[in-house]
Structure formats: structure tokens, C-alpha cells
Amino acid sequence: MRELHPNGTEPLLPRSKGIILEPSATLGVTRFVRHGTASMKNSTLTAAFVLSLLASGAALAQPGDPKVAMFAQDASLSNQFEMEEAKIILQDSRNPRTRAFARQMIHDHGMAQQMLDRAAGPSGSATRIVLDKGQQKLIDALGLMDSPKLDETYVADQQESHARATASVGDFAANGSDPSLRAWARATLPTIVRHQRELVNITASEPEFDAAAQTEQ
Numbered sequence: 001m002r003e004l005h006p007n008g009t010e011p012l013l014p015r016s017k018g019i020i021l022e023p024s025a026t027l028g029v030t031r032f033v034r035h036g037t038a039s040m041k042n043s044t045l046t047a048a049f050v051l052s053l054l055a056s057g058a059a060l061a062q063p064g065d066p067k068v069a070m071f072a073q074d075a076s077l078s079n080q081f082e083m084e085e086a087k088i089i090l091q092d093s094r095n096p097r098t099r100a101f102a103r104q105m106i107h108d109h110g111m112a113q114q115m116l117d118r119a120a121g122p123s124g125s126a127t128r129i130v131l132d133k134g135q136q137k138l139i140d141a142l143g144l145m146d147s148p149k150l151d152e153t154y155v156a157d158q159q160e161s162h163a164r165a166t167a168s169v170g171d172f173a174a175n176g177s178d179p180s181l182r183a184w185a186r187a188t189l190p191t192i193v194r195h196q197r198e199l200v201n202i203t204a205s206e207p208e209f210d211a212a213a214q215t216e217q
Contacts, residue, residue, distance in 0.1 A: 065123070068178045071168065072116065072125035075184075078165045079113040081135045085154060088143050095151040097202050102154075108195070112188050119184035155202055162196045 086102035086109075093099050113127070120127045131139070138157055145153060169192055173185035 076127040079109040082109045119180040
């Protein structure tokens with residue numbers, strides 16, 4: 001029997017080469033920390049996020065706000081897409097840099113999804129969404145490839161996905177009407193920006209990845 005969250009909801013589960021947009025200092029965000037004392041840092045991050053939700057006064061956006069529901073859905077789809085492609089890389093890639101990045105995607109987006117599930121609760125927005133046909137097509141295609149084409153395509157997919165996520169999450173962090181999801185966006189944005197920087201570093205060290213990404217545009 002699964003253990004429920006104290007509030008009775010389902011249990012939380014771990015789970016274009018874009019311009020890098022720096023998060024505004026006015027957002028009050030704190031960068032996700034990584035590696036080293038991971039357990040302590042992850043706990044501190046989660047606690048800070050929960051406190052930010054409480055500080056919002058649990059105020060709600062207007063019930064049924066379609067923009068809030070759409071943002072929660074898009075953010076969940078983005079997290080799922082990043083993790084599903086990463087699983088393929090860990091299974092089939094022989095490139096150590098893309099494998100390391102994929103491991104990070106599973107960790108970071110798994111944590112982001114946990115916090116998104118919690119943040120979406122007050123508005124009743126759905127966050128357990130089936131991948132759309134376009135995303136599933138990209139994942140299926142990636143699963144049929146071998147290195148180095150596999151790695152080149154993965155990096156191009158991730159550049160495109162993270163560029164969209166930066167724009168969407170950054171906009172909601174500044175302008176979103178739901179306090180809980182806005183707090184999530186502010187906490188998550190620095191991690192997405194960091195991922196973009198790491199993708200730039202990968203393409204700089206692997207010139208063929210950069211060429212592949214430009215070919216897709």
C-alpha cells in the first residue's frame with residue numbers, strides 16, 4: 001500500500017540552440033548546488049522551496065486559470081522529455097560527456113518534477129501528463145540511433161528543449177499569477193540556465209555536435 005502525502009495527495013515521485021537567459025537578480029532565486037554533500041544540499045533546497053510556498057500565503061490564482069494549467073502541463077512535459085532522452089543516452093551512448101550530462105538531467109529534472117507536483121497542488125493543475133506526439137517521436141528516433149549520431153542528436157534536442165524551457169519558466173517566474181507555481185519557476189530557472197551553459201561547453205568540446213545542431217535549424 002502506497003504511503004500518501006499528509007495532505008492526502010498522491011506520493012511524490014523522484015523521477016535552436018538558444019540564447020542563454022540569465023535569471024534576473026530581482027527574482028530572488030538561489031542556484032541549485034550540485035555534487036559534494038548532495039544529500040544535505042538537496043534537503044536544504046527542498047526546505048527553502050517549501051518555505052517559499054508558505055511565504056506566498058497559499059494564495060491561489062483564479063480557479064481554472066488556463067494559463068496556470070498550461071504552464072504546469074508544459075513544465076511537466078519538459079521534465080519528462082529531458083529524463084526519457086537521458087535514459088536512452090545512459091543505455092546506448094559511449095560518449096562520457098553526454099552520459100554525464102544525461103545522469104545530471106535525470107537527477108535535476110526528477111527533483112524539479114517532485115517540487116512541481118507539490119507546487120501545482122493549490123491550483124489543482126495536472127502534472128502527470130503523457131508525452132505529446134512530437135516529443136515521443138523525437139524520443140523514438142533517438143532510441144534507434146548509435147553513437148556518434150546518437151550523441152549529436154541528443155545535444156541538439158536538449159539545446160532546443162532548454163531554450164524553450166528557459167523562456168517559459170523565466171516568463172512565469174516574473175509574471176505568473178499562481179504564487180506556488182511562480183515560486184517553483186523562480187527556484188527552477190537557475191538550474192535550466194546552468195544546463196544551457198553545460199550544453200554550450202559540450203558543443204565547444206565536440207565541434208561535430210555544434211555542426212549537427214546548426215543543420216537541424
